[in-house]
Amino acid sequence: MFLAMIAAGTVAFAQNPIIRDQFSADPSALVVGDRVYVFPSHDIKAPAEYGRKDWFCMADYHVFSSDNLTDWTDHGMIVDQWTAPWVNEKGYSMWAPDCKEHNGKYYFFFPAGAKPQPSANGRRGMGGNRVGIAIADYPEGPYIPQEKPLDNVGGIDPCIFVDDDGQAYLVMPGITITKMNDDWLSVSTDPADRHRVEEVPTKGLVEGPYLFKHDGHYYMTFPWARNVEEVLAYCMADNIFGPYKFMGVFFEEHANKCWTNHHSIIEFKGQTYLFYHHNEYSPEFDKNRSVCADSIFFEPDGTIRMVKPTLRGIGVTKSNTEIQLDRYSKLSESGDSIDYLERSNYFAGWKTIFYEKGAWAQYNTVQFDKAPKSVKVKIVPPSAGKLEILQDNNVIATVDVPADRQVITATAKVSGAAKGIHNLKVRMVTDGKIQVDWLTFE
Ligand code: FUB
Numbered sequence: 001m002f003l004a005m006i007a008a009g010t011v012a013f014a015q016n017p018i019i020r021d022q023f024s025a026d027p028s029a030l031v032v033g034d035r036v037y038v039f040p041s042h043d044i045k046a047p048a049e050y051g052r053k054d055w056f057c058m059a060d061y062h063v064f065s066s067d068n069l070t071d072w073t074d075h076g077m078i079v080d081q082w083t084a085p086w087v088n089e090k091g092y093s094m095w096a097p098d099c100k101e102h103n104g105k106y107y108f109f110f111p112a113g114a115k116p117q118p119s120a121n122g123r124r125g126m127g128g129n130r131v132g133i134a135i136a137d138y139p140e141g142p143y144i145p146q147e148k149p150l151d152n153v154g155g156i157d158p159c160i161f162v163d164d165d166g167q168a169y170l171v172m173p174g175i176t177i178t179k180m181n182d183d184w185l186s187v188s189t190d191p192a193d194r195h196r197v198e199e200v201p202t203k204g205l206v207e208g209p210y211l212f213k214h215d216g217h218y219y220m221t222f223p224w225a226r227n228v229e230e231v232l233a234y235c236m237a238d239n240i241f242g243p244y245k246f247m248g249v250f251f252e253e254h255a256n257k258c259w260t261n262h263h264s265i266i267e268f269k270g271q272t273y274l275f276y277h278h279n280e281y282s283p284e285f286d287k288n289r290s291v292c293a294d295s296i297f298f299e300p301d302g303t304i305r306m307v308k309p310t311l312r313g314i315g316v317t318k319s320n321t322e323i324q325l326d327r328y329s330k331l332s333e334s335g336d337s338i339d340y341l342e343r344s345n346y347f348a349g350w351k352t353i354f355y356e357k358g359a360w361a362q363y364n365t366v367q368f369d370k371a372p373k374s375v376k377v378k379i380v381p382p383s384a385g386k387l388e389i390l391q392d393n394n395v396i397a398t399v400d401v402p403a404d405r406q407v408i409t410a411t412a413k414v415s416g417a418a419k420g421i422h423n424l425k426v427r428m429v430t431d432g433k434i435q436v437d438w439l440t441f442e
Contacts, residue, residue, distance in 0.1 A: 014070040014315025016062050017280050017290035021074075021347065025289035025416065026096030026157075026262040027275035028322065030139065036268055037065045037139045038072075038275060039108065041101045050092045056287045058094045061110060063140055069268075069293070070315030075140035079110060084145040085133060088113040093129065094261050096208055099139070100160040102184045108134040109170075111156040131158045131170075133185060149423030153178075154188055157262070163240060175200055175220060177240060195241035201226070201233070208262040214272070217302050218273045220244055221439040223261045229253040230261045232276070233302060250296075250304040254278055258286040265296060272296045273314060274307055281346045283377075312364060316421065319368040322378075322438040325426055326350035328361045335359025335428065341380065341437065344347035351380050352436045354387070364423045372414045372441035375399065379408050385432030389415050389439070390425040392393045403436050414441065 008377045013020055030037045039061065046057040060080035063277035066072045081087045081094055087173030099108045128151035136142060150170075158215035159171040160180070168180040170187050175248050179193035180186070188194070197220055200206050205225040212219050218237040223230040233250035251261065256279070263276040274296040282288035297305040311327040326338045326349070335356025342348040352361050368391075375389055375397045384403035388395050389412075399412040428434060 013072050014313060014317040015179045015324055016292035016294070016309070016311050016313040017076075017278070018072055018110060018293055018313065018315075018350070019064060019291050020281075023281065023288045024064075024291040025260070025277040027277060027291040027293075028096070028098045028159075028210075028264045029266045029273070029275045029293075030099050030101070031266050031268050032101065032139045033310070034064050034269075035067045035139075036266065036273075037099070038070065038291060039063050039097050040277075040291050041094060041096050044092075045288070046092070049090060049122075049172050051248050054287070056095065057092045059092050061094060061097055061108075063099075065140060068315065069273075070317065077138075078141045078143045079108065079132075079134045081112060081147055084110075084112065084134070085224050086114055086130070086132060086149050087145075088115045095129075096157045098159050098264075098274060100162055101139075101166070102162075106136045106139050106143070107160070107184050108136070109158040109160055110134065111158060112149075114149060120261075128154055129156050130261065131172075146185065150185070150187065152187060157208045159208075159210050161213075161240075164213070164344045169211070169240065171211045171220075173209060173431070175206065175209045175222065175224075177211070197235060197244050199235050199242070199244040199246045200224075201246065205230075210264050212265050214298065215302055217352070218244075219265070219304070220263065220273040221250075221263065221304075223263070224249075225259075227253070229257055232261055232263055232274075232307075237303065239392050247303060249306075251307045251309070254309070256283065260286070260289070272298070276309070278309065298350055316365050316367050317363070319366050319372060319441040323363060323424065323441050324349065324438050325363050325424075325436050327363070328352070329364040329423070332358070332360045336361055349437075352426070354385070354426075354436070355432065355433045357428055357431050360384075360425050360427040362423060362425045365421055367421050368417065368419050368426050368441065371417050371419055372396075374410050374442045375439055376442065377401075377410045377412075377439040378437040379404075379410055380435040380437050381405050382432045383432075385428060385430040385434045387436075388427045388429050389414075390427065391422045392402060393425075397436065398429070401432075407437075410435065417441075 024040035026041040057065040093113040097110040134143035175197040179188040221234040237244040258279045278287040336359040389397040396417040397412040
C-alpha cells in the first residue's frame with residue numbers, strides 16, 4: 001500500500017480515454033469537495049494461472065483523482081485480491097466497484113470471487129461472487145478491507161445511492177434497491193426495505209445499475225444488452241421505490257462492437273458528467289477497456305439527452321502542453337484519418353494523417369495563458385507538405401514539413417494569436433501527406 005501511495009503520479013489527460021498507462025473499466029466517479037475521484041476496475045492481460053484468456057481478468061483496484069478534469073493523479077493500488085481477507089487470491093474477478101462517503105469515512109464496495117468454501121459433501125466449491133467493503137479516512141486511501149463480505153448479498157456491480165435524507169441504499173443488478181443499515185456494513189433484511197425495479201427490459205442482460213438523483217427525479221440507469229452489445233438505458237421515478245418508468249436509451253452501442261459499457265454520473269461545478277468505458281487501447285480484445293468521460297445534458301422535462309461519445313472528452317487543454325490533435329472535436333469529411341502510432345503498443349497513442357489539400361482537424365477548448373510566439377509540431381515519417389494552424393478562424397502559423405525519414409519536430413513562428421480559451425484547427429494546404437503526433441505552443 002505504502003509503495004502504491006508513493007507511486008502516485010500526475011499526468012495531463014484532457015481527452016478520452018482519461019487513463020492512458022493501464023486498462024481501466026467500470027468507472028465509479030465521486031465528487032469530494034473540489035475534486036473528482038474515479039474508482040474503476042482494472043483490466044489486465046490474463047496471467048498463465050488464470051484459465052480464461054478470453055474473459056475479464058482483474059486482480060486489484062486503483063483510484064484516480066482530478067480537480068480540473070484534465071490532470072489525473074493515479075493514487076495507486078487500493079485493494080487487491082491477495083490481501084483482501086475473504087477474496088479468492090486466484091479469482092481475478094474484482095469487477096465494477098463503487099465508493100461513497102459516510103460519517104467522514106470512505107466506503108469502497110467491491111465485488112469479487114470469494115475463497116472456495118467446503119460444501120456439504122466436504123468438497124471445496126467455488127466461493128461465488130460476493131460484495132466486500134474497504135474503509136478509508138481519505139478517498140485516496142489507504143483502504144482497510146473488512147474481514148468478511150456483506151451478509152445476504154451476492155453478485156456483481158454494487159452501487160451505493162445516498163438519498164437527500166442521508167439514507168443509503170445498495171443497488172444491485174436485478175435490479176434491486178435495498179436499504180443499508182446505519183453501520184453501512186450490512187443491509188436491512190426487512191422485505192419492506194427492499195424494492196425490485198420491474199420496469200427494466202426483460203429481454204437482454206441488464207447489469208451495472210447506477211442510481212442518481214437530479215432535480216428531484218430518481219434516475220435508474222443501467223447497461224443493457226439490447227441486441228448483443230450494451231447500450232446505456234434508464235428508468236425514472238419520483239420515489240426511490242418507484243413506480244419507475246422505462247425511458248429508453250441515452251447511449252447507443254459502441255460502433256466497434258465493444259461488448260460492455262458501464263458508467264456513473266456526477267454533477268461537478270455545475271455540469272453533469274458521464275463516466276463510461278470503451279476498448280480504445282485494445283481494439284482486438286474488448287475485455288481490456290479504458291475509462292472515458294463526456295458531458296451529459298437534460299431536456300427541460302428531465303429526460304436525458306442522447307450522449308454522443310467524443311474523443312475530445314471534458315478537459316481544457318493548456319496550449320503549452322502536447323495537444324493530441326487525434327482526439328479531435330471535428331474532422332473534415334475527407335482527406336484525413338486517425339491511426340495508432342504503433343500497432344505493437346496501442347498505449348503509444350494515435351496520430352492524425354492528412355493526405356489531401358484542404359483537409360482539416362479541429363480541436364476545441366485550448367487555453368492560451370499568454371499569446372504564443374511559436375508552435376512546435378511533432379511529425380511522424382513519411383511526411384511532407386505544409387500545414388496552417390488556425391486559432392478559431394484566424395491563421396496564426398504556417399508549418400513547413402520537409403520530407404524526412406525521421407520523427408521530427410517542425411517549428412514555426414506564430415503571429416496574431418490571442419490569449420484565452422480558443423478552438424484550434426490544423427489544415428493541410430498542399431498536396432502530400434503529413435502525419436501529426438501532437439503540437440504545442442511556446
Ligand atoms: O468489468 C466486468 C464487468 O463487465 C462489469 O462488472 C460489468 O458491469 C461489465 O462492465
